Amino acid sequence: MTCPDYKGLMMGYLDNELDEHQKKMFTEHLDQCPDCKKELAEFKDLKQLADEVALTEPTDELWQHYWKNIYNRFERTLGWLLVSVAAIILLIYGGFRLIEEIIQDPTVDIVLKVGLVALIGGLAILFVSVLRERLYLRKKDPYKDIRR
Amino acid sequence: MNSPCTTELAAIKQCRNGSRKAFEVIVNRYMKDAYFIALGYVGNRQDALDLSQEAFFKAYRKLDTLSADNKFFPWFYQILKNQCFSHLRKFKNKKTQSLDGAEEPIVIEDEKHSFDPEMIAERNEAKDRLWQAIGQLDEKHREVIILRHFQNFSYDQIAQTLLYSKGTVMSRLYYARKKLRELLDDKKGGLL
Structure with missing residues (x-):
């Protein structure tokens, strides 16, 4: 294996995701490769920084209303659908009656x-x-x- | 006692028969993951909330496209991701990418450093740069960073969610972190 082949293993090593065999393979390579050793140290700094920053947990209220907000979307979608269908029916009906009247009107x-x-x-x-x-x-x- | 997977499968089956109550079970199970992933992508709480809820709403309407062999979350994740990136693209066209702007995700510092003012100041600055750098990553790199660092997903969980092999996850993480380091080094004075 060449150096680039160990890059994936380097991530696994960093995140403690390697099995014993992979770990042994990587540490053996690390002992012989100062470049990978240096790169690993740099990635450790980055990981440490990222691990120290955590996203804030929102208030419990947000989770309590979470489903309700989704449910409201279901209701509103149904509401808008009914309004749209009704508007189309009324427009077609009204338009049809208006045209019918104009056509039947002898004065027009x-x-x-x-x-x-x-x-x-x-x-x-x-x-x-x-x-x-x-x-x-x-x-x-x-x-x-x-x-x- | 039913396992979470059995409960999920049963809930999905009921959802397909029109039960919204069953969908509530699914939402309650994944809402935190969905919210935090969206927060990692879009960078502000209100948008993250709206987008994650919209993604659940869309998922419910598309449930018939989820095959019986597939798990809910990886399938849902694709909807959520599309929703977030589509929002970012719109926002980018209008203004600028939110992670680059003044409004950054609300973050807390690790408690073990909270007693040291100098450390807090340093970490606040570092945090700002980190978020700016994450905002500059492309989609495929940003998603592995978010899932790994802010969701604390294992490689297996990332692989399942992104539908990659574990090897691809490791490789993506390597290039994502490398790019992140380069971006941070390019910033004023370097970070690391």
């Missing part, structure tokens, strides 16, 4: 009626087209599970 100019129908038709085509494209991409996208 025919040009406005044709324009309105064309606008709705165009929006419907665009919606279906975008929706179809999205669904197709979702199925075929090879990178969909890759984190961007």
